Amino acid sequence: MSKFYDVVIAGGGVIGASCAYQLSKRKDLKVALIDFKRPGNATRASAGGLWAIGESVGLGCGVIFFRMMSANRKREAHGSAVVVDSSTPHILPQSFFDFALQSNAMYPALHKELQDNHGMDFKFEKTGLKFVIYDDEDRLYAEHIVACIPHLADQVRWLDQAALREAEPAVSHEARGALEFLCDHQVSPFRLADAYTEGARQNGVDMYFNTNVTGVLHHGSRVTGVQTAEAGVFHCNTLINAAGAWAADLSEQATGIRIPVSPVKGQILLTERMPKILRGCLTTSDCYVAQKDNGEILIGSTTEDKGFDVTTTYPEIAGLVQGAVRCIPELADVNLKRTWAGLRPGSPDELPILGPMKGVQGYLNACGHFRTGILTSAITGVLLDKLVNDEPLPLDITPFLADRFEVKAAVEVKALELA
């Protein structure tokens, strides 16, 4: 039952699907997408924020991550003079800004393309993202952010209390104002993944759902295919690792090296459908709040190191509820419809892990997207397509190569000889 493909993509989340879609547009490559949905896959758990600046400066989904980090650092720094506190913004490097902003700019065209050519609407909405300021600490934090991104001055706007009330009447009157990122928008995350998937399928990509990759085939230092539990052997010229929070296992099988991708749990809340009460997405120092196209309000999210556990837990849910009600008081009378948890594919420096690895041929990473996989799926698909086809890249991939980490080759290249 052997199959032959030019490219095999392992992982059908938003990243794998985007790669499949971009590769499928060439129509001259034989591509297979292999997927098995494990509990907690991040695409389906995501909020769908395209918060290019927000996430790059540690807001949105990142704000809670940053609070957790600063709490850890405070503990670690106990007794020393250096204390990192939450008034210091958590700004990602310039390479990530470029990556995120380039990806973000692709969505209007991508939305039209997938809708016109494939009948799939991923509900792209221009919303902006407002960082709601409650107190001096928040304001200081916002000022720091603006100071750090002078080159994006035209994409930020200050709202005083009156302007915020005008723009978002549902937001608590406790709020003193907001800092808005004008280019940060939203999509429906699972519709985006479905749109890429269906576009790819219509363009001829073979889909293997409910199929587990159980091993990787090698010839010398070249990856030559994968073994699956349900659909036999797939031979290929290139294997793309888009396995999300599970990417380390596949990289180990493929290269003998465990790339440092590990699950970072996030819990999310969803309300019942509401009339439109929010014009845009909001982030506070407690949570983010986004009203989706169908009226449901999504509130996220925690940042937890719990391995692959995807249970929802009462204290964390209660914490998000409090943060949301503080921001939008009328939520107190609204019903909580459901909660869930997802596993972000986290990397140590919060940057994705893309492209080839030293000493291995026929293998490309497309993983480690942490909390911005939805946002950066567009550019990731384009990058991987160009890497497969050996064409010039729209941006420098060096900061995202796996080789940036000091990798400890756990199971030396010995595994590679098991062809």
Place this chain on the structure above:
Amino acid sequence: MSLHPVIVGGGPAGMAAAIELARHGVRSILLEEASRLGGVVYRGPLRDGVQLDYLGPRYSEILSRLHGEFEEQSGLIDVRLNHRVVGAEGTRALVVLDADEHLHEIAYPQLLLAAGCHERSVPFPGWTLPGVILLGGLQLQIKSGVVKPQGPVVITGTGPLLPLVACQLHASGVTVAGVYEACAFGKIARESLALLNKPQLFLDGLSMLAFMKMHGIPMHYGWGVVEAQGDGELQSVTVAPYSRTWVPDLSRAEQITAQTLAVGYGFIPRTQLSQQMGLNHGFSDDGYLRANANIWQQSNEPHVHLAGDMGGILGGEAAMLAGRIAALSMLLQRDVLDTELALVRRDRFLSKLKAIVRFRAAVDRYTGRGAGQTALPAADTVICRCEHATRADIDRALEQGVQDMASLKMRTRVSMGDCQGRMCVGYCSDRLREATGRQDVGWLRPRFPIDPIPFSAFHNAATEAASHE
């Protein structure tokens, strides 16, 4: 051990378990979402003093015996009505919404889950019209003693509940225009011997049929629903003869005037809580998910027990027996009962339970649903009422290669509404199994909260102070 056992569900299984525990001096906490105990089978009239003669003397007798025994033991049963269990914290505590809409955590050393079942919704053109109602829901109306459906009533579906409700409706003064049992008479007759495992029920069945004949209620075998019509509310129902696989012969279809159409194609266990707790489950021949229990009614977590219909549809009498067995297991776990005595008692309950299982298996064989059922909805028939997903939406997703429940949900939004798929899960599962040929196409993953809860419920959220004995 200082905490009391907790029982979820005050139906026959939960009540019987609480009685058995109390008889051995063990106090329990019984959580019930409704304002009365008894579950949908034995809830009794909603108002005191209402006579339910039309439900038959045997029903009234079991009803009063169960409530009577419960009353005798009520000193040792902490009943909490209007309490909804909305989630589980692992397998040690429950999250409960009380009557004042406040959330509590309730920890337990032993748990009995007896959440019962809900009805299987079967979509066909017109099934969402006001006046079209599920058969169990209609029976619940007449059991309440306060509401009666508007006649004439047409009853369609399969199984012994059809003639039973027809008789009860007639006795309560409602006109029954006809009963349409989807399976052929020969199929039922073939099961006669197995049905004799419960001779009394078999006789009851025969006397119901005699009653219907005497009162001129037509009973049609091998006929089923095709469509419901009406402008804003039900006005008529189209029925037709069904083939062996339940494909309607439209050339012989008949249109009947009706104000109420009751549809009864069986039940689906309420596994939301057992799934959330991560317990082991399996699929029945009817395609529904059910929680697995061993001979002591224990789940794979031995301190978590299961009884009643959430482990497979067996009805009220079996639920009481299973509830008692679960109570024996809890008594053993608490060192209240010695093993030998527990075994003797369990085996007595078990032999009765086995007769019901054999009877029920025969019913399941003749009520096995035909493949033609999933073809009833038209392209624009709504399948998921919460999200307005139509049959065409599901067809398209299947054509696009969707193969499992979670992916179907993402692609079409079925089950993403307030009911979390209670209504559409049956149809979606049927279609996926049909399309893929696989028995396991997944099931909906229930999320906390199982029912919507107001954000304000989180205020003053408290962990229940351990109630000590």
